[in-house]
Amino acid sequence: MKTNIQEIKDLSIGFKSQKGKQISILRNITTNIRKGETVGIVGESGSGKSTLALAMMGYIKHGLFTTRGECLFKSQNLLSLNNKELEEIRGRKIAMIPQNAGQALTPNLKIGYQIEEALRLHTDYSKTEREKKISELLNQVRLPSPKIMALRYPHELSGGQQQRVAVAMALAGNPELLLLDEPTTGLDVTTQAHVLELLKDIAKDTGTSMVYVSHDLGAIAQVCDRVIVMYAGEIVLEGPVRKILKEPIHPYTYGLLKSIPKLSLAGLPDSMPGSQPQPGNIGSGCSFYDRCNFSNDKCKVNVPKLEYISEMDTSVRCFNHSELISITSEQKSKNHLQKEITIDEILDLKDVSISYAKQGIIDQFLNKVTDTNPTVKDINININKGETIALVGESGSGKSTILKSIAGLLKTKDGYIKFDKEKLLSGDLKKRNSEDLRSIQLIFQNPDESLNPNHTVEQILSQPLKLYFGLTGSKLKSSIAELLEKVRLGAFYMSRYPRQLSGGEKQRIAVARAFAARPDIILCDEVTSALDVSVQAAVLDLLQKLKEELGTTYVFVSHDLAVVKAISDRVAVLYQGRLCEIGPSKNVYQFPSHPYTEVLIGAVLEPDPDIKPKLVAEDIVEEKPPEIGCSFQGRCPRIIGDKCRNETPPWQIGDNGNAIRCHIGIEELKIQQSQC
């Protein structure tokens, strides 16, 4: 038995509501972190996982306070230390790697200074030793040319580089315990896989204990030895990573795992009903009672205790966990049958190029764009009626740009977008007629920002109905009620404001607003990436059902390959604004594929500790697409020389129906890719 580095005993943290009631965010947390192990804390937003991680550093956010319990670091209660004593521990004994390094690095201080500050505070190095150590640390986190890097300001680095700097800063004090708060959320898939790899190596090399907080079970599966699952401020399940992910004996974890779309399983994932209760709204019984499929009357009144099951080395907070043990061995997923799509073109993108370059004064006058290397170039996509086509790629791949130009928010530089075979869509929104505008609707990523906070749901939904169909009075009201019914919300939601809705409910309203116009095409811009996994599954399910019912066409933009696989009929993979591959979604994920698709698929993290990601390409960030040659030449692991640099690759059709844009022959790709 290894010694404990941190012990949390019966910890409760809460705040006082405006009515003076005490509301708990964390409730009676008891757990240990052992020396040298990596513990994952998983939960959806609002589960209290970040509050717990911060408490492990003796940090309680403004407005919160400890109601009971203690947080012992080497038998010293961090929550009772004063600031001076905490400064001695923070950064030196326990260090934090923050969620969003871009915002966690002080903008006016150079990278080198920020790392040196940590060294100066926590080590006895002399100035020259510190300078050497900075280079060493930057090298250790695999940042190129550390000398130059140290002179940069945070905003001059890419997201992945900023995250690496944060890791270097945390390592500077040589801590015994590292706390990681969602360290890879917000990074591109390939970057995320690389950062995780780095963290794993550091844990192995230095023997540091780590606490890894994340909502992403895929990331947890890759780095953690032990997992703590939190729900509504409580630990509901705790045990070794394999047991938790393969035999989840708590209904919440079971549901959570089933709601994650996976590359290996076709079709939509199962969704979990409802959402996590808000702090202060937790009923008398089990906090998961409302959403549980295995509950009985006992669960409604009695609060289950965390029970340790020795043969599984797992603690679980559920009365009925023994029932779950039998079910979890078989993992089934309902397969939604992909309807055959008839070729009936609704949208045709022909040779579309889009440029963000600012026009010079003379070009503005002549109304022409002279950018020879536009952000998006040569996009040819035909979209059929009733089809869901997904645009996939990392940030900067131009997927949202294309969406915006279909919606008319961005002018195309070259090429055209044709709607319903004959109507040419103007690049200028003002020149589109009301009918064109009605037929193409957009759903945004973040419903918090896309819904007017001062409008009720009724006002939000009445706008398209009034604008396009001139509905008024009782007709309007009944249409709104009908829409709400469609997105599985009751008519009583009408009088609510967006702030009174949960994230999933808000996105449903955004979906309802898009459908209110009875559009032919709906453009979905990362519609589920701001949502928790269980809510994401429900929204995907809703979109699928609405499509089957109404025959709408979706253009679905996402960075998440598993989500795309679950919902789409066809996938187009983009890199730097150029198409790499396009084909039926079931085939894009099979080989042969474009080397970039291969890189993307390799970097996907499955919530299974036995499936390791394959890192085949460096995660360099390219600022601009290359002027000539293949767009992926800078990072391609299979580059074959000057041909890739000088010539635009040709389209090739594989025997699986995929079109791939690559200089390497289809057969050759197949052989190379089957070898690894």
Add this chain to the structure above:
Amino acid sequence: MFFLIFKRFVLGLITLFIVSLITFIGVEILPGDACTSYLEREAFGEALAACIKRLGLDVPAHERYLSWAFNVIQGDFGYSLSGQMQINEVLGPRVKNSLVLASAAIIIGIPLALILGIITALWRDKMPDIIISTVAIFSMTIPEFISATLLILIVAIWLEWLPGIVIVPTDVTFFELLPNIILPVIAIAMIMTAHMARMVRSSVIQVMASDYIQMAILKGVPYWKMVFKHVLPNALLPAINVVALTIAWLLGGVVVTEVVFNYPGLGRLVIESISNRDLPVVQALGIILASIYVSINFIADLLTLMLNPRLKTLQTRK
């Protein structure tokens, strides 16, 4: 970056040009002209003809604008009608007096505002904040003519410590002026400091709530070191522009305060020349006040450019 500075500079010049046009056209489209409005009922016969001749009103408007603008660039604003003297001679001491008043208010007000703003932010919702913020809100909301009058009543009339109103010739020396400006400076600084302190407070609080300050705390940076290295440089950057506007407002003449205290500054000159219908002076003041605003904002932009790493590296980064 140099291009950016150049662009701002040119934009400033264009702004000044437009202001000069507007003031000129404004004066031009008023019924009558400088002579008729100044001479009023005597605006006929020889007096009018002489006035028109002296001001050169007999040439077409665009020619007059050109020659006026050309003279202004060389620093010559023409003749004041009421004082029967060069406008430069009228302006000179006024500008000096306004400068003295403004500098005193700036030297006292700005550091005080910064310190109070930072204190209230760091001790947020605690005693120092509650007391200072309450006082600040009071001095912000009491109109300056009331606070100024109260100051005169208490300090000058009841306590008889300081002169209540400024009864000195316009062209007194600096040291003679000094005791006279104490009360006006207090009256101005009260409002200005309160406004700026509130601004600094909210800016510091915003930065204190940011992720990078939480990170600095979790990194173990000692409190005061964190305040000076991580908080203030980021919190005070947006304050530069507010400070600039305040300075411009001060230099442009604090009309109400100057009138209450009978202070011979630019603000009172504006009022005087308007009530005297001295259009050439009004015109000259228009362009001078505009120049003050433009140049101070330009300096503020320069400072922001130099201090904000985001802007500093904008052009140099490849």
